[in-house]
Amino acid sequence: MRCFHAPESLAHDPDFRITNGRVTRNAERAERGRLLLAGLDRLGLVPEAPPRCDDADLLTVHTPEFVAFLETAWTEWQKLPNAGAEVVPNTHPQKTRSTYPRHILGRAGWHLADPSAPIGEHSWTATRRAADCAVAAARAVLDGDPMAYALCRPPGHHSDADSASGHCLLNNAAIAAAHLRRHHERVAVLDIDVHHGNGTQAIFYDRADVLTVSIHADPMDYYPFFNGHAHETGQGAGEGYNLNLALPRDSGDGAWHDAIRQALARIAAFAPGALVLSLGLDAHENDPLRGLAVTTNGFQVAGEMIAAAALPCVMVQEGGYLSADLTDNLAAFLGGAMGKAPETFATDGAR
Numbered sequence: 019m020r021c022f023h024a025p026e027s028l029a030h031d032p033d034f035r036i037t038n039g040r041v042t043r044n045a046e047r048a049e050r051g052r053l054l055l056a057g058l059d060r061l062g063l064v065p066e067a068p069p070r071c072d073d074a075d076l077l078t079v080h081t082p083e084f085v086a087f088l089e090t091a092w093t094e095w096q097k098l099p100n101a102g103a104e105v106v107p108n109t110h111p112q113k114t115r116s117t118y119p120r121h122i123l124g125r126a127g128w129h130l131a132d133p134s135a136p137i138g139e140h141s142w143t144a145t146r147r148a149a150d151c152a153v154a155a156a157r158a159v160l161d162g163d164p165m166a167y168a169l170c171r172p173p174g175h176h177s178d179a180d181s182a183s184g185h186c187l188l189n190n191a192a193i194a195a196a197h198l199r200r201h202h203e204r205v206a207v208l209d210i211d212v213h214h215g216n217g218t219q220a221i222f223y224d225r226a227d228v229l230t231v232s233i234h235a236d237p238m239d240y241y242p243f244f245n246g247h248a249h250e251t252g253q254g255a256g257e258g259y260n261l262n263l264a265l266p267r268d269s270g271d272g273a274w275h276d277a278i279r280q281a282l283a284r285i286a287a288f289a290p291g292a293l294v295l296s297l298g299l300d301a302h303e304n305d306p307l308r309g310l311a312v313t314t315n316g317f318q319v320a321g322e323m324i325a326a327a328a329l330p331c332v333m334v335q336e337g338g339y340l341s342a343d344l345t346d347n348l349a350a351f352l353g354g355a356m357g358k359a360p361e362t363f364a365t366d367g368a369r
């Protein structure tokens with residue numbers, strides 16, 4: 019299986035976050051990238067550096083203002099008096115917003131929906147290269163590979179057309195789906211990150227040609243809070259083409275696999291030409307952002323289920339944060355998808 023990773027993304031190491039009113043360290047550390055690379059290595063997978071994708075790939079999903087903001091925000095931010103090391107908004111437009119602001123503080127509030135997606139010196143390069151990885155994986159599948167994996171950092175599924183939040187910047191999965199859509203009449207996105215894929219849902223919410231399905235912890239009591247409920251089914255032409263499967267907090271393998279089974283049945287009925295999998299690993303029982311209680315073996319079974327769907331599949335890394343299990347969880351999922359027995363990696367001396 020071809021895998022894509024851009025070494026430049028390791029320079030993106032965001033620091034700022036607010037948790038329960040306290041300034042804490044951001045969870046999307048560069049160390050995640052190294053742990054995920056170790057998961058690939060355990061399966062003998064060697065990632066390729068992707069070619070640069072076209073700007074048009076970004077602009078079919080995102081607004082020009084948002085892309086330009088991501089590219090220039092850090093440089094402009096540094097011109098502020100006593101500027102911090104990262105772009106972090108401290109004001110946000112209300113629902114009555116009407117005028118796109120000129121000042122960097124106003125644009126930071128406009129485009130960054132919460133303070134969990136700080137932009138540092140290397141963030142634009144990392145997110146641009148993450149999008150390159152997603153498009154390269156889509157190209158591999160369009161060229162006939164049954165599946166491909168993109169190790170994207172930062173992740174993307176919380177970003178909509180015009181704004182970022184929750185550790186995400188560009189929406190890599192949506193960019194891959196839009197790229198695939200140029201070659202297939204219908205494309206499906208399945209998001210198994212523990213958090214609802216609110217950005218991806220919003221991007222395709224009024225479209226019948228891209229089915230979006232998300233399996234996540236119930237957002238009544240969990241990030242991203244404002245979306246991810248069962249009654250959100252799409253709008254206009256997209257009515258009926260968005261499916262949210264919210265699970266009670268701390269649900270384990272059984273409920274999670276039932277939801278994946280239900281999602282794959284809906285996707286099979288849609289008969290897409292290709293599937294984009296938003297592969298979050300933060301549903302794991304030991305993830306620091308814990309919302310569900312999926313086991314490492316549960317990820318392997320999920321990989322087997324996705325492979326059994328027999329759809330050309332672009333797997334795009336989303337969440338999954340620092341824990342001793344992150345490497346195992348990626349190896350277990352991809353091993354399951356590739357039909358590799360668990361002992362292939364479970365007995366690896368590097369563990």
Ligand SMILES: [Zn+2]
Binds near residue numbers: 298300
């Ligand atoms: Zn997540």
